[in-house]
Amino acid sequence: MSQYFHSVTLNKEKCKGCTNCIKRCPTEAIRVRNGKAKIIKERCIDCGECIRVCPYHAKKAVTDPFENIYNYKYKVALPAPTLYGQFKNVWDINLILTGLKHIGFDDVFEVARAAEIVTLATKRIINSKKLQKPIISSACPAVVRLITVRFPNLVKNVIPIQSPMEVAARMVKRNISKKMGYKTEDIGVFFITPCAAKVTSSQIPIGLDTSLVDGVISMKEVYLKLVPILDKIDHVENLSCAGMIGISWANSGGESTALENEQNIAVDGIHNVIKVLEELEDEKLSDINFVEALACTGGCVGGPLTVENNFVAKNKITRMAKLISNTAVNDISNTLETVDVSWTNPITYKPILNLDNDMIKAMKKMESLEKIYNDLPGLDCGSCGAPSCRALAEDIVRGFANETDCIFKLREKVRGLAREMMELEGEMPPPFRKNEE
Ligand code: SF4
Ligand code: SF4
Structure with missing residues (x-):
């Protein structure tokens, strides 16, 4: 890779x-x-x-094709709890989980259950006071990557715990091979995703060398397979194992509320997340303990691979969660003792404005970037194809763009050329001068 x-x-x-x-x-x-x-x-x-x-x-x-599940002897679906909010008239989580078995999976395991284990691990880290506050959730891979490229001072605030998707995959591989004797490579574990960032994270995992997720399938694709069969299922199996806390993770606020601390905040939507991270970096939110930050509006229910309107899905998940009792704390605690949810590799800052690996050359390039930038109109109009004048200046220094990609600079140049032509015309012998025809 x-x-x-x-x-x-x-x-x-x-x-x-x-x-x-x-x-x-x-x-x-x-x-x-x-x-x-x-x-x-x-x-x-x-x-x-x-x-x-x-x-x-x-x-x-781009997600993995559904047919990839057939490359494995034992196929397990890991549905994100967001899936439960996608169906208009379905309130029974067991019906959705049974449906997954009807469309080709041998087994299902709720990622919501793994989210409950992550919640308990997070509580323990917060209480240990070993991590710098405010602690930032590592659940949204897009936000973690945003921090690694734009917020170097916050890298150490991100909680070093695997995502519920990874924890679920670990539990499934271990439990199925133990109970049923399959080799781990014969067990195919497929996450049903509401977003693109989870696909990337299965290929380039955060905090781990390798992901145990064998494929990530679009929630839309699974939804379309489930809709025609759900009302034809005669026998609904009792497959659900997650409680209210885990299911609520689908919505913004689900993770932070489960931590039961009044000094926790939840922010959703990538541009809101950026505003909060900027304030955290400026130490304006020092009284906050924990920040749940999700790139999609409303949380995972707002992911681009969902079907239902995110506000409708959020309401539905909230109501569904109320119908379910909480998983026994002892039960979660016992599971956490048997599964390691920590990162093995700490995340690091990956600067995106690295103009040159040679420090001296990089400084010279930065100088010329500033000069070019000061010479540009500063309107950030975007008509050059770059999002801002500063981004265009950076592209010019890197050799990917020219000053004349800016329409204002191009106009200046055209006017200069026109002036030069007029002057040259004035120097031509009289019979060739235009105004003396
Ligand atoms: S807006 Fe598109 S290109 Fe930009 S970071 Fe997000 S996914 Fe990538
Ligand atoms: S330039 Fe316009 S059409 Fe092309 S990807 Fe961006 S938004 Fe879509």
């Missing part, structure tokens, strides 16, 4: 070069050149914002 993998990709055929996406990208990862968008792989955090704003559906999240 290369250093960069991205689920979010561009369909060049569909792209009209309208520049709608360049302004909304939180890491300035998109440029429009020669009439087509281009994603800069070092900068993209797979937040999915460009998928939402593209009016021509030119951006999409």
Whole structure:
């Protein structure tokens, strides 16, 4: 696997070069050149914002094909709790889980259950007072990647715990091979995802060398397979094992509320997350204990691979969670003793404005970047195909763009050329001068 993998990709055929996406990208990862968008792989955090704003559906999240489940002897579905909020008239979680077995899986394990284990592990870390406050949740991979590329001072605040998806995969591989005797490589574990960032995180895991998730399937695709069969299921199996706390993780606020501390906050939507992270970096929120930060509006229910309106899904999840009793604390605690949920590799800052590996050359390039930037109009109009004048100056220094990509600079140049031509014309012998015809 290369250093960069991205689920979010561009369909060049569909792209009209309208520049709608360049302004909304939180890491300035998109440029429009020669009439087509281009994603800069070092900068993209797979937040999915460009998928939402593209009016021509030119951006999409690439997931694993459903047929990949058949590459394994024993196939296990890991549904994110967001799935439960997608169906209009279905209130029975066991019906949805049984449906997953009817469409091809041999077994299911709720990621909501793993979320409860992560909640308990988080409480223990907060109480141990070993981590710098405010502690930031590591549940949303897009937010963790955002911190590693834009907020170097906050890297140490991110809680070093695996995501519920990874914890679920570990538990399934271990339990199934123990109970049923399958080799771990014969057990296929497939996460049903509401977002692109989870696909990327299964390929390039956060805090781990390798992911135990064998594939990530789009929630939309699974929804379309489930809808025609759910009302035909005669026997609903009792497969659900998660309580109210785990299911509530689908909504923004679910994780932080479960930690039962009044000094916790929940923020959702990538641009709101950026505002809060900026305030954290400026030490303006020092009285906060824990920050749940989710890239999608409303939390995972707002993921680009969901079907239902995120507000409707949020309401539904809240009501469904109320119908379920909580998992016994002892039960979660016993499970946590048997599964290691910690990261093995700490995350590090990955600067995206690294102009040159040689320090002296980098400083010179930064000097010329500032000079070019000061010379640009500073309107951040985006018509050059870069999201801001500063981003264009950076592209020029890196050799990816020219000053004349700026329409104002181009106009200045054209006017200068016209002036020069007039002057040259004045120097021509009288019979050739235009105004003496
Ligand atoms: S929003 Fe971006 S990807 Fe979509 S058509 Fe416009 S430039 Fe292309
Ligand atoms: S997925 Fe997010 S970070 Fe990546 S290009 Fe799109 S908007 Fe930018």
